[in-house]
Structure formats: C-alpha cells, structure tokens
Amino acid sequence: MKRLITLVVNKKACEIAVEPNRTVAQVLREDLGLLGTKIGCGMGDCGACTVLLDGRPVNSCLVLAVQVNGREIETIEGVSNGKDLHPVQKAFVEHGAIQCGFCTPGMVLSAKTLLEKNSSPSEPEIRKALSGNLCRCTGYQKIVEAVRQAAEMMKK
Amino acid sequence: MHLLPRFDYYEPRDVAEACKLLSQFKASAKVIAGGTDILVNMKKGLIAPEYLVGIGKIPGISEIEPVDGGVSIGSNLIIEKLVEFDLIKKKFAMLSKAASVLGSPLVRNRATIGGNIVNARPAADLPPALIAMGARVKLKSRRQEREISLDRFFKGPGVTVIRPGEVLTQIVIDGPPPFTGGDYIKLMHRRSLEIAIVAVASRITLDGPDGIVTDAKIILSSVAPRAVHAVRAEKALIGEKPTEKLFEHAAKIASNECRPIDDIRGSARYRCDMVEVLAKRTLRGAFVEAREQ
Numbered sequence: 001m002k003r004l005i006t007l008v009v010n011k012k013a014c015e016i017a018v019e020p021n022r023t024v025a026q027v028l029r030e031d032l033g034l035l036g037t038k039i040g041c042g043m044g045d046c047g048a049c050t051v052l053l054d055g056r057p058v059n060s061c062l063v064l065a066v067q068v069n070g071r072e073i074e075t076i077e078g079v080s081n082g083k084d085l086h087p088v089q090k091a092f093v094e095h096g097a098i099q100c101g102f103c104t105p106g107m108v109l110s111a112k113t114l115l116e117k118n119s120s121p122s123e124p125e126i127r128k129a130l131s132g133n134l135c136r137c138t139g140y141q142k143i144v145e146a147v148r149q150a151a152e153m154m155k156k
Numbered sequence: 157m158h159l160l161p162r163f164d165y166y167e168p169r170d171v172a173e174a175c176k177l178l179s180q181f182k183a184s185a186k187v188i189a190g191g192t193d194i195l196v197n198m199k200k201g202l203i204a205p206e207y208l209v210g211i212g213k214i215p216g217i218s219e220i221e222p223v224d225g226g227v228s229i230g231s232n233l234i235i236e237k238l239v240e241f242d243l244i245k246k247k248f249a250m251l252s253k254a255a256s257v258l259g260s261p262l263v264r265n266r267a268t269i270g271g272n273i274v275n276a277r278p279a280a281d282l283p284p285a286l287i288a289m290g291a292r293v294k295l296k297s298r299r300q301e302r303e304i305s306l307d308r309f310f311k312g313p314g315v316t317v318i319r320p321g322e323v324l325t326q327i328v329i330d331g332p333p334p335f336t337g338g339d340y341i342k343l344m345h346r347r348s349l350e351i352a353i354v355a356v357a358s359r360i361t362l363d364g365p366d367g368i369v370t371d372a373k374i375i376l377s378s379v380a381p382r383a384v385h386a387v388r389a390e391k392a393l394i395g396e397k398p399t400e401k402l403f404e405h406a407a408k409i410a411s412n413e414c415r416p417i418d419d420i421r422g423s424a425r426y427r428c429d430m431v432e433v434l435a436k437r438t439l440r441g442a443f444v445e446a447r448e449q
C-alpha cells in the first residue's frame with residue numbers, strides 16, 4: 001500500500017505517495033525527475049547514488065523512501081547556486097576530474113561534505129572521504145587534485 | 157537494476173509497539189534499522205519478508221550515554237557516530253577503530269551498531285572489539301527484557317539467540333579497569349569497502365604500568381563461523397610479565413588454535429599465519445595503551 005511522505009528536497013518541501021519497496025534513489029529519479037542522482041550497482045558498492053540525508057552522505061539506493069519521511073535531502077541539483085557552480089564543481093571541471101560523469105554527482109557531494117567539516121584536508125583524508133565513491137574513467141588523481149583546489153577556493 | 161520485492165512497512169513509535177508487531181507477524185516480519193544489510197539481501201532475492209518494521213523513529217535507542225563509568229549505546233546509533241564521539245574515542249578506542257574501517261563513509265552514515273550485531277556475519281567488524289570489551293546486549297520483547305553477554309549471543313553465520321518478537325535496544329559496556337588497553341586490526345585487500353580476510357581484537361589489563369597481565373582477551377574474526385576467543389593464548393598471557401617474547405608466544409598459540417577455511421579472500425594457511433601477525437600487533441598496541449591509562 002502506498003504511503004504519503006513529506007520531506008524536504010533541495011530546500012523545497014514535497015509530499016509524495018510511495019510504495020514501501022521504492023528506494024530514495026528511485027523516487028528522486030522517477031517521481032521527482034532529479035536525474036543527477038545515478039543508480040549504478042544498487043547495492044551500496046559504488047556511491048553513484050550518493051545524496052545528503054540531513055547533511056550526511058549516504059547511498060540512496062539502500063534507503064527506503066518511507067524511511068526519510070520528515071527528513072531533509074540534498075541532491076547534486078541543490079549544490080550550485082543558480083547558474084553559479086559550487087567551488088567543488090568548478091574545480092572538477094577545471095581539473096578534468098570528469099569524463100563520463102556518472103560518478104561525479106556522488107564525488108562532488110562527498111567532497112563538499114568533507115570540505116565543510118575540514119577546510120584543509122590532507123591527501124589521505126580526501127581519499128578516505130571519497131572511498132565510498134568509485135570512478136571507472138578518470139582515475140582518482142585528478143579528482144583528488146580537484147578537491148585540493150576546491151579547498152583553496154573555498155578559503156578565499 | 158535490482159528491485160526490491162514487495163512488502164508492507166510499519167514504523168512503530170516505541171519499542172513496545174515494535175515488539176507487538178514483531179510477535180504478531182512472527183517469521184514474516186523483519187526489523188529494518190539502517191537497511192544496509194537487509195536491503196542488499198532482499199535485492200539479491202535471498203530473503204523476502206512480508207513486513208518490515210522500521211525502528212528509526214523510536215526515541216531513546218539512538219544515543220550514547222555514559223553510565224557508571226561505562227557506556228550504554230542505542231542499537232540504532234549509526235556507525236559513524238562511534239568514530240566521532242569523544243567518549244568512545246577516548247575510553248573505548250578499539251571500538252572507534254573497528255567502526256572506522258567498516259564499509260565506506262557512505263555505509264557508515266546509515267549502518268547501525270545493532271544491525272552489525274544482529275546480522276551475525278562471521279566477518280562483521282564490531283563484534284570482535286565488543287566481545288573483547290565484555291559488551292552485553294539488552295533484548296526486549298513484549299513480556300520481558302533480558303541482558304546477555306555478547307559472548308553467548310552468536311551461534312553461527314546469521315544465527316543468534318535473538319527470538320522472533322525481540323528487539324535489541326542497547327549495547328552496554330562497562331568502564332575499563334585501570335591499566336587496560338585494546339586494539340583491533342582488520343586485514344583487507346583494499347582499504348575501504350572490503351570485508352576482512354582476518355581480523356583480531358585484543359585487550360589486556362595490567363596490575364600497574366610495569367605490572368603483570370591480570371586479564372587478557374584475544375578475539376579472532378573471519379576464521380570461524382563466528383568471532384571466537386583464542387582461549388589458550390589468553391591463558392598464556394595471564395599472570396605473566398608483558399614482554400615482546402610473551403606476545404610472540406601467545407600469538408603463535410592463537411595461530412595454532414584457529415581453524416579457518418579456504419575461500420576467495422584467502423587460504424586457511426594464510427589466515428593462520430596472519431592471525432599470528434595480527435595477534436602480536438594488537439597485543440603490542442593494547443600494551444602501549446594499557447600503560448598510558
């Protein structure tokens with residue numbers, strides 16, 4: 001039976017009726033049209049489905065929509081300020097840290113969370129914070145460099 | 157894409173209501189906490205419960221509270237908070253360390269301590285550290301509440317003493333005696349998103365900074381259907397002066413005590429050899445911490 005849930009997505013309140021067996025990743029993509037959140041493995045292994053749940057990055061493929069009733073979600077669509085990209089996004093573009101882009105929304109959300117807690121992370125700290133996000137294309141070096149540069153940009 | 161089978165979802169407001177639902181639905185219902193284990197199993201088609209009982213909205217089971225020098229941890233607390241909280245980091249450092257190597261940051265932000273215990277995987281990260289610290293769990297059902305030592309909780313892979321209708325509500329750990337230290341080391345093929353090839357948790361208590369060993373625990377993980385004590389190695393430590401030679405001796409005994417299997421992550425022989433290495437290293441780490449306390 002469908003359940004009515006209310007939640008805040010990218011600062012906007014919404015109310016949706018969902019079947020209990022649908023995940024947050026599915027509802028974001030299929031009901032709310034937020035296609036920035038990707039579904040790769042569906043099993044918690046790749047991080048393509050990363051969203052922030054009450055500020056913490058989680059695998060949205062392993063969260064039921066009914067479990068986030070009353071809570072707040074931020075997706076990649078909520079990261080930029082209108083047309084102004086977030087410093088992490090800018091740094092990813094400038095460093096070629098994006099190829100196919102499938103991992104990018106998750107990478108950006110994990111990196112942004114790290115930088116909000118720790119304004120000058122070391123390389124091991126960056127790698128650890130991104131260790132739930134897998135990339136099949138660029139390799140991780142450019143991504144790590146982009147996060148470093150974003151840290152500098154965010155300090156200014 | 158892996159889809160979840162259909163089920164109905166309940167979200168009780170307190171533990172009593174959860175127990176009532178669970179005893180009403182019996183085997184067709186399962187608790188869901190963080191969901192990082194059960195939803196994977198459901199997507200893989202390994203289980204298909206008709207009802208899921210979400211415990212996320214129940215007050216009082218997601219906190220860390222100091223009690224009598226020890227700590228009481230709510231079953232629904234997410235693993236990442238065991239890494240963040242000062243009380244755990246300072247007083248129960250081996251638990252923090254075990255929590256910090258579980259899954260990935262994304263998994264740790266959802267996975268709960270209760271889920272890690274009840275799923276009873278032979279390679280789960282928190283049980284070895286918790287057993288070494290003498291942790292107990294509180295199980296609540298409609299009629300009673302019981303508290304049992306984690307030592308007696310696990311029966312085998314996926315099997316525990318928990319009865320249908322019971323909810324794990326708290327994990328209780330007594331404050332460590334003076335001059336007690338511990339360490340947990342997990343051997344993995346990579347540093348994140350990896351199940352242990354072998355893991356060892358050790359804890360020792362001394363009768364003074366330069367004293368003898370008065371208590372010792374060595375817990376071996378991923379070498380048996382559940383985390384086990386290296387009983388003979390523990391005995392070999394007690395009453396002795398802690399020296400490098402003693403730790404080497406105990407580690408060798410621990411390695412001879414375990415009976416692992418060959419599997420995709422490592423051969424039995426390799427696992428036994430690594431038990432020796434990790435037992436030695438965790439004992440050294442435990443000793444350093446014990447002297448500082």
Ligand SMILES: Cc1cc2nc3c(=O)[nH]c(=O)nc-3n(C[C@H](O)[C@H](O)[C@H](O)COP(=O)(O)OP(=O)(O)OC[C@H]3O[C@@H](n4cnc5c(N)ncnc54)[C@H](O)[C@@H]3O)c2cc1C
Pocket residue numbers: 043044045186187188189190191192193194195196211231232235257258259260263266267268269270271272273274275279280281282322323324325349350351352
């Ligand atoms: C990508 C990935 C990586 C992982 N890596 C690791 C790892 O490195 N180490 C590790 O140990 N685990 C790992 N896991 C497994 C899992 O994340 C953990 O075991 C986690 O702690 C389970 O907690 P949960 O809250 O998500 O449990 P859930 O999935 O919600 O529940 C697990 C089981 O416990 C029962 N249950 C949960 N809470 C209670 C309760 N309070 N009372 C009664 N029954 C209860 C449920 O019914 C279910 O059977 C990984 C999982 C994924 C997806």
Ligand code: FES
Pocket residue numbers: 038039040041042043044045046047048049050059060061062
């Ligand atoms: S799609 Fe969620 S972790 Fe891969």
Ligand code: FES
Pocket residue numbers: 097098099100101102103104134135136137138
């Ligand atoms: S850019 Fe293609 S997966 Fe990372």
